[in-house]
Amino acid sequence: MFDLSSRQAKTIFCVALAFIGFFLFFPIYWLVISSIKGNTELYRAVPTPVPLAPTLEHFVKALTAGKLPMYLGNSLIVSGASACLVTILALYAGYSFAKYRYAGRQPVMLFMLSAQMFPFGLLLISLYPMMSNLGLLDTRLGLILSYIVFAMPVSTYMLYSYFSQVPDELIDAARADGASDLRIFHTIVLPISVPPVVTVFLYSFMWSWNDLLYSMTLIVSDDKRTIGPGLLLTYLNEVNSDWGGAMAASLLASAPIVIAFMFLQRYFIQGVTAGAIK
Amino acid sequence: MAKLELSGVKKSYGSTDVLKGIDLTVEDGEFVAFVGPSGCGKSTLLRLICGLDEISEGTMAIDGHIVNDVPPSKRGIAMVFQSYALYPHMSVADNMGYALRLAGTPNGEIRQRVQAAARILRLDAYLDRKPRQLSGGQRQRVAIGRAIVREPKVFLFDEPLSNLDAALRVDMRIEIARMKERLGTTMVYVTHDQVEAMTLADKIVVLNAGKVEQIGSPLELYNKPGNRFVAGFIGSPKMNFLKLGKGCGNGSYAVAGGSVTLPVFAHAPVEIGIRPEHLTLAERGKNTLSGVVAMTEHLGSDTYAYVALNGAEETVVARIPGEKTFRPRQEVGVEVDASVIHAFAADGTAITSSGNARVAA
Ligand SMILES: Nc1ncnc2c1ncn2[C@@H]1O[C@H](COP(=O)(O)OP(=O)(O)OP(=O)(O)O)[C@@H](O)[C@H]1O
Ligand SMILES: [Mg+2]
Secondary structure: OOOOOOHHHHHHHHHHHHHHHHHHHHHHHHHHHHHOOOHHHHOOOOOOOOOOOOOOHHHHHHHHOOOHHHHHHHHHHHHHHHHHHHHHHHHHHHHHHHHOOOOOHHHHHHHHHHHHHOOHHHHHHHHHHHHHHHOOOOOHHHHHHHHHHHHHHHHHHHHHHHHHOOOHHHHHHHHHOOOOHHHHHHHHHHHHHHHHHHHHHHHHHHHHHOOOHHHHHHOOOHHHOOHHHHHHHHHOOOOOOOHHHHHHHHHHHHHHHHHHHHHHHHHHHOOOOOOOOO | OOOEEEEEEEEEEOOEEEEEEEEEEEOOOOEEEEEOOOOOOHHHHHHHHHOOOOOOEEEEEEOOEEOOOOOHHHOOEEEEOOOOOOOOOOOHHHHHHHHHHHOOOOHHHHHHHHHHHHHHOOOHHHOOOOHHHOOHHHHHHHHHHHHHOOOOOEEEEEOOOOOOOHHHHHHHHHHHHHHHHHHOOEEEEEOOOHHHHHHHOOEEEEEEOOEEEEEEOHHHHHHOOOEHHHHHHOOOOOOEEEEOOOEOOOOEEEEOOEEEEOOOEOOOOOEEEEOHHHEEEEOOOOOEEEEEEEEEEEOOOEEEEEEEEOOOOOEEEEEEEOOOOOOOOOEEEEEEOHHHOEEEOOOOEEEOEOOOOOOOO
């Protein structure tokens, strides 16, 4: 049939990879080079593939002149808080689904996961009046709470699958040693769950950080605005011509996520449970 | 020091009955082994004794106090799990001291007791290591150490040695035997391994499909199995079973490969069992069945000869001392020692002989 190690197969794979790689990375490459070109070079009719005279002027300007630092700060607060909230809620929910048997366990879990099937915009339609009634429109708290809908279902499910694999004997051993259920969770299960917890935290952080729609709708005051709408309103309008600034600001906006991934990626691969069993 | 009493203990998960009424007494200081085929409910019974699962019906008492509703940590029972179940993020010392810490024991005393247990198990040098930095045997010792430091009234072991290789298993078996001498605590031990059960236990409980088949000392079970199941389960290689054909009078019965003359029994047996060591390969003679050698296994000290009796599909195995070689499909006679056979009725219960061996016809 189809031999995966044949020359033909390898060629097909390489071409496919190059194709995918181009669409994934070319926009990022363009973003990077555009952000370090001076304005004269940036507006040439035929763009240069490699910057002739790299400069950091756009970055300096974005960080000092505009409101970018404020937007970044707002995003950090809102995304951080909502990621913490999602992680904590998903931890207990996932553990309960994985390790306890009670009536309605499966339906409740499916019901929660089904939230993921609706477009977020649709959920916003019902969230908006809710927030309005609670007086949480145009507040950070309102936004933090709304962000839970993005990542909560999948986070719960991810932790559920992880906890399902924590050996029951480990929990039984702790129980026989005299630990209460909460104690077992906090002193035995949580410490060996650092990788999935980090993953879930980053995952939910990323969702809120990348959000545009909710923040745009629920936040009106400029001083509470997050980075997504902030970038949009600053750079994407009829009068703006500061493309270099837009590129630099976009890079700065994606930096936290990229850096976080770089530092925390080892947790994704590390197996902390080694040595518990056998 | 504790005496365990289980009466009418049942356990069901939903509609499946896993344990169907267990009556059992474990005397103070006794070492009891549970054996039985996979899935017969050994682990389940152990978990009920430990208190990890609830008893569906019946009672369990420790020293006369019913403990059905007492949580595991309050029963004074410690369990060693098959998978060791060490806390992977804690050092060996913390693993062993976890229960004491939860019980609010002062730090100094925890350290003392952990060190004492570590000395017994020769783990002193590893107290600061994490479980993943230990070998299988060391992990097993930590698991046992975790039970020892609690100074429980009863130790429960669920196949503690099954994850170890053969040599280590022998070492650990001796270690457990020493621990039994030294601590004199009541111990309940689940195992698949005949040798472990026979050598360690004061009393063996044979379980099958959620019921107790027989309880007795290792030699009692070996020499006087109460039924066909126990007869076949205890002993390795397994007991040989021969279906009895028509009786020809005078206690003589047709069996595969010839006929045997049996002692007088209270009821007529339908089947007999003979241990491999009670079969000898011999020339034609009295009580000798004919067949061909199908296979031999040389163990050095003994030889197992598998003989296909004429007219039978299965083979019988004879255990003969020393090294002996046979030609493939060599014809041999198998002599049955009628004085040590086991006889079984149609329902599988053992029938005891009511008289001396009859003189052969
Ligand atoms: N939580 C459970 N729900 C339903 N059935 C169970 C549960 N736990 C055990 N069983 C059933 O109970 C029976 C006995 O299980 P148990 O683990 O006690 O067997 P075992 O004798 O220890 O076997 P092994 O020698 O393989 O360890 C099995 O048939 C098993 O399928
Ligand atoms: Mg078992």
